[in-house]
Amino acid sequence: xxxxxxxxxxxxxxxxxxxxxxxxxxxxxxxxxxxxxxxxxxxxxxxxxxxxxxxxxxxxxxxxxxxxxxxxxxxxxxxxxxxxxxxxxxxxxxxxxxxxxxxxxxxxxxxxxxxxxxxxxxxxxxxxxxxxxxxxxxxxxxxxxxxxxxxxxxxxxxxxxxxxxxxxxxxxxxxxxxxxxxxxxxxxxxxxxxxxxxxxxxxxxxxxxxxxxxxxxxxxxxxxxxxxxxxxxxxxxxxxxxxxxxxxxxxxxxxxxxxxxxxxxxxxxxxxxxxxxxxxxxxxxxxxxxxxxxxxxxxxxxxx
Amino acid sequence: xxxxxxxxxxxxxxxxxxxxxxxxxxxxxxxxxxxxxxxxxxxxxxxxxxxxxxxxxxxxxxxxxxxxxxxxxxxxxxxxxxxxxxxxxxxxxxxxxxxxxxxxxxxxxxxxxxxxxxxxxxxxxxxxxxxxxxxxxxxxxxxxxxxxxxxxxxxxxxxxxxxxxxxxxxxxxxxxxxxxxxxxxxxxxxxxxxxxxxxxxxxxxxxxxxxxxxxxxxxxxxxxxxxxxxxxxxxxxxxxxxxxxxxxxxxxxxxxxxxxxxxxxxxxxxxxxxxxxxxxxxxxxxxxxxxxxxxxxxxxxxxx
Numbered sequence: 127x128x129x130x131x132x133x134x135x136x137x138x139x140x141x142x143x144x145x146x147x148x149x150x151x152x153x154x155x156x157x158x159x160x161x162x163x164x165x166x167x168x169x170x171x172x173x174x175x176x177x178x179x180x181x182x183x184x185x186x187x188x189x190x191x192x193x194x195x196x197x198x199x200x201x202x203x204x205x206x207x208x209x210x211x212x213x214x215x216x217x218x219x220x221x222x223x224x225x226x227x228x229x230x231x232x233x234x235x236x237x238x239x240x241x242x243x244x245x246x247x248x249x250x251x252x253x254x255x256x257x258x259x260x261x262x263x264x265x266x267x268x269x270x271x272x273x274x275x276x277x278x279x280x281x282x283x284x285x286x287x288x289x290x291x292x293x294x295x296x297x298x299x300x301x302x303x304x305x306x307x308x309x310x311x312x313x314x315x316x317x318x319x320x321x322x323x324x325x326x327x328x329x330x331x332x333x334x335x336x337x338x339x340x341x342x343x344x345x346x347x348x349x350x351x352x353x354x355x356x357x358x359x360x361x362x363x364x365x366x367x368x369x370x371x372x373x374x375x376x377x378x379x380x381x382x383x384x385x386x387x388x389x390x391x392x393x394x395x396x397x398x399x400x401x402x403x404x405x406x407x408x409x410x411x412x413x414x415x416x417x418x419x420x421x422x423x424x425x426x427x428x429x430x
Numbered sequence: 431x432x433x434x435x436x437x438x439x440x441x442x443x444x445x446x447x448x449x450x451x452x453x454x455x456x457x458x459x460x461x462x463x464x465x466x467x468x469x470x471x472x473x474x475x476x477x478x479x480x481x482x483x484x485x486x487x488x489x490x491x492x493x494x495x496x497x498x499x500x501x502x503x504x505x506x507x508x509x510x511x512x513x514x515x516x517x518x519x520x521x522x523x524x525x526x527x528x529x530x531x532x533x534x535x536x537x538x539x540x541x542x543x544x545x546x547x548x549x550x551x552x553x554x555x556x557x558x559x560x561x562x563x564x565x566x567x568x569x570x571x572x573x574x575x576x577x578x579x580x581x582x583x584x585x586x587x588x589x590x591x592x593x594x595x596x597x598x599x600x601x602x603x604x605x606x607x608x609x610x611x612x613x614x615x616x617x618x619x620x621x622x623x624x625x626x627x628x629x630x631x632x633x634x635x636x637x638x639x640x641x642x643x644x645x646x647x648x649x650x651x652x653x654x655x656x657x658x659x660x661x662x663x664x665x666x667x668x669x670x671x672x673x674x675x676x677x678x679x680x681x682x683x684x685x686x687x688x689x690x691x692x693x694x695x696x697x698x699x700x701x702x703x704x705x706x707x708x709x710x711x712x713x714x715x716x717x718x719x720x721x722x723x724x725x726x727x728x729x730x731x732x733x734x
Contacts, residue, residue: 310687310688310691310692311688311691311692312688312691312692312693313691336643336721337725338684338687338721338722338725339640339643339645339646339681339684339687339722340646340684340687340688340691341643342643342644342646342647343646343647343649343650343688345647346615346647346650346651347650377643380642380644383614383642383643383644384614384615384616384644384647387615387617387644388614388615389616416643417640417641417642418643421611421642
């Protein structure tokens with residue numbers, strides 16, 4: 127258990143963040159946003175989701191967004207894919223990395239993707255096999271790993287079991303996700319104590335939402351276990367400080383501020399991410415919630 | 431360096447929180463607020479400040495607030511005192527514990543209390559001596575210990591030197607304060623590495639503002655050094671999510687959520703503090719920023 131000297135921050139703002147924004151943006155602006163994030167040095171960017179346009183209108187033009195970005199050498203661009211149809215669209219768009227999205231809570235799985243967990247896993251096994259045949263890498267999300275809005279507590283044995291299944295399908299890493307932002311460092315340690323004897327730490331990513339302000343403390347606790355991959359969303363996109371309880375992903379800026387303060391390398395530029403967030407905030411109807419972004423804005427306003 | 435099994439949370443909402451609110455509340459409401467916080471089990475409450483009413487109008491009726499609270503046995507009620515005049519008022523109000531407020535940054539000291547650090551310390555030496563003669567305990571704040579809005583970085587040697595001086599005056603603990611909310615766990619560890627060889631950990635408290643979202647991560651890092659006293663403000667009072675950059679103290683609710691999740695005893699009830707914040711929010715002109723408070727409110731709204 128040594129703190130890593132380098133961490134990979136997976137930027138999920140364009141997908142997990144934007145899909146929760148009701149202001150629909152044109153593909154050209156979403157692509158410009160992705161290009162700002164790659165220019166900021168983000169090593170992995172989840173660009174879009176090939177999901178039902180009816181259910182997630184913001185992702186309807188995923189193909190066009192992917193076509194319009196200017197790929198930056200060395201940056202991994204990925205897309206969320208729920209099924210074989212999504213995989214076909216991702217292939218056609220030239221995507222070399224996809225993500226599938228399983229749940230640790232039966233009720234959440236049924237309400238979110240309209241499938242029981244077993245059925246969804248059977249589908250993902252097929253998607254993974256086809257993707258690997260096509261030379262496409264697959265990442266696995268495991269949502270509601272720390273709690274479910276319907277079921278409450280989720281047994282950590284269940285999280286381990288489904289993570290293992292995803293890894294057995296050949297996903298290169300499992301992103302253990304706190305969908306509703308309830309995790310605290312005590313629970314996180316118990317979860318990692320259960321997971322890490324059975325899953326290599328290099329295959330574990332963590333995905334926090336900052337609903338209760340604990341996301342950075344969770345990251346700090348996880349670093350001590352050697353976890354070196356964390357998902358984050360520029361500006362905390364997807365949440366809004368004006369809407370009660372609508373807290374978004376852990377903000378990329380807040381994460382970089384802490385990681386860089388710990389002398390952990392990320393390859394990313396905080397200033398660059400702030401610029402991407404400034405662009406995005408100008409396109410939306412509410413302020414972005416990232417604390418570091420808001421503090422930087424306030425400092426800038428005072429000095430002008 | 432063992433994580434403490436019990437932590438003392440010093441509730442500073444009625445003073446450090448309210449003094450930054452421009453809506454002036456009547457003394458009876460401020461006293462009711464303090465009584466809600468003591469009913470919630472907060473062991474220490476900083477009730478008011480005996481400072482210039484011109485500079486801090488919200489604290490003008492400190493005497494009346496103290497007279498109107500219903501003291502709860504075992505709860506420590508304290509007041510901030512800047513000088514001998516303040517001490518006289520605190521004595522007359524029957525206060526048994528006071529706090530003095532030094533700064534680690536020369537420029538901040540001059541702008542905030544209009545005195546150079548040395549002059550302020552000379553005054554506090556006098557206040558401490560007189561307080562102790564009167565049987566009044568004294569706590570010492572050391573503001574801008576992690577950074578100054580005017581000077582930037584503050585040498586940790588300076589923080590150590592002034593903390594030691596305060597302790598030499600007989601203060602029972604030094605609250606090392608991140609006035610502008612810039613501290614991250616890396617800096618915190620460096621600070622504690624420098625302080626703890628010269629100051630008993632039992633005499634160290636930490637006071638964070640959550641301007642950059644790092645407050646809970648800092649607490650987590652400090653717990654590993656054995657620090658067992660943290661200041662917090664119910665609801666994150668004093669900050670506002672609507673005002674860019676106006677982040678308040680670490681919210682008591684957020685702190686209790688994490689500490690209780692770590693099985694650390696506080697004696698306080700999260701539900702009780704939420705009730706105090708609900709009361710206070712109804713008296714103010716903006717939502718309180720505590721993440722846990724906002725999440726609890728949102729959940730309650732959804733279930734009704």
